[in-house]
Amino acid sequence: MNLEGKQQIWKDYQKEIADDRYFYARSCIRQTFFPGSEWAYLDIMKNKLAKDVIDDPRHTTCTGIGYHSDIVPAETIMTVVARHFALMTEAGYENMTPSCITSFGIYTEILETWHHHPEVEEKIREFLWKATKREFKKPRNLAHTSDIIYKFRNEIAAQAKYKLVDVHTGRPLRGVDHIGCHYSKMFPTKGIGGAEFPAVLSGMIYAWGGDVIDYPERRHCCGFGFRQYLVMANRGYSVANSKKKFESMQPYEPDFIVANCPGCAMFMDKWQYTISEMEGTTYGQDGYGIPVLTYEELTALVLGYDPWEIGLQMHQVSVEPLLDKMGISYNPEAKFKNIRGEDIGVPKCPTYLRV
């Protein structure tokens, strides 16, 4: 891949991302999937980058999963989102930063809808007032939290304790970047680098010393699609999509996968176990899987956070091969202990996938 050719296309357009004072919108599912990611993000923002971020406990789900499953009507989700904007306004903030890609897509879609149909916005304002007696200003800036990390990738590199380099060979680690469909496929200009070759995650990998794999199914959906995983009978389709990606990336021998969508990271991690049980196939080296990280987890590792403190023991695919390559020291004994040192239980060993 000629990276310069790619960069040339987007050189005239750069997404605007606010510098500071962010209203943080948590994901409804990420804390279950990756329990340390959102904590790590807030800690990095506040204590490493000295940024002002407000995490309002009154914030709720955006109802995006229900909306995309045709359960929640458009007017309902707009009113829920309007309430989020009202919380942001009441707190005195103007920069909305959702943690979830679906929420980011929902916010973007709603703001675009209101831009083109102001009468809809008026109606939603009326609904919100009737339901909650709240009013709101629209965000001055909307950015996904991966955009924020991308914006400060060089500052993070300056504080990095570890690089994305194999300490044993000096080789840059090969990363697969996987972008959530709702990040820029709906509104290409709202993502960094557009929809075809988004730079948001690859930019982080390059900044921290790694290399990015450009493989044929790079842009293919992970298979998370709400209608696929919500209906159990459809989950084979979801697995098939992930399998297609794994088979396409495997010849490039990736050291890790990084994703910015809750579903992508979750399914690309868990489906590796599923495929191994179904077919006996594994995609990493020596029977391991390919470690799958959220961008916050990757950032935290680079900055020297303890792998178990950021919840990497909750991953299905073992991250130890990646930690060893990066030269990160960790205590294997502490993997399944809580912060009080108590045993939290060890998961059952898969049949084929090495852990």
Add this chain to the structure above:
Amino acid sequence: MAKVIIIGGGPAGCEAAHQLANQGIDVELVEKNNETGGNLNNWYQLFPDRKSAKDLNDILKQNLNHPKIQLHLGMEPRKIEKNKEGKFLVPLSDGSLLEGDSLLISTGFKIFDARRKEEYGYGIYENVITSVELENMFYNHSIQMVNGNTPKRIGIIHCVGSRDEKVCNYHCSKLCCITGVKQAIELRELLPDTEIFCFYMDMRMFGPGYEEMYREAQEKYNIKFVRGRLSEAAENLNKQLQIKVEDTLVGKPLRMTLDMMILLVGMESSEGSRQMADTLGLNLAPNGFIKSQDPHYRNNNTNVEGVFVAGCGSAPMNLTDTLADARSAAMSIMEYIKRI
């Protein structure tokens, strides 16, 4: 003696200059490049008769050797003004000043920048080329991948930058379909053992001999036509292109590996046309080309009295239509000059 200033020395400008000069009108022909011919200089053979583009270009150039035609190569007009007497004053980049009774805009088209269709990988993947670059390969009688190998399977992608809302081009560029057919046949002649596929939306065979050529491509040259638009291309470890297309006749998605992919790039309004429109206050059509006063009866007239348009400055057209349009513009200008 009446004088006409022609901006743009492509086929339309050359042909109009020749026609006007033959009618005794003085012509100042301004061309920004150091030779006339415009985009025709980039073509190897013409459709449907496979005539050498160079031969036609030579004829057009020879026609300019006329005592009534003054050629200004490597020149660009600066600010154009119309004075109180209705004369057009055109200062050129070398400081000289032209004065004419009428102005003909024949600033042609520009080739769509294929990089804007990122998902096709032009400028990113080494074996993705444009139809213009393929013409250059035909000149050298050598079709090779970047690694020097002969491609075993080639895909020709129609409508790149045309009829595409994503790149804000709703218009049809008209000549890509037949260009694709012609180039597929030329490829077959050079590479008898290579598989050649054309991926199209519609085959718009509007010109004389076009439909026959399309049929011949299938029956005689074994070109495979697949109705479906390319969704994306990616590169594998062997630098081949993995493409995804929906075969809309079969109703199934299709994935294929190609050694070389050729993008049939469409036409867009040229920078020159836009500059002229801006300078002279010419109306533009929604597709960005210069708008004619009337598409049927006053197709060479613009909204500004005394300013005419010919060729692809007003719309995408093939070479046959471009030359006919230039002759039509010459007639309209002569009528105008008689009237003033």
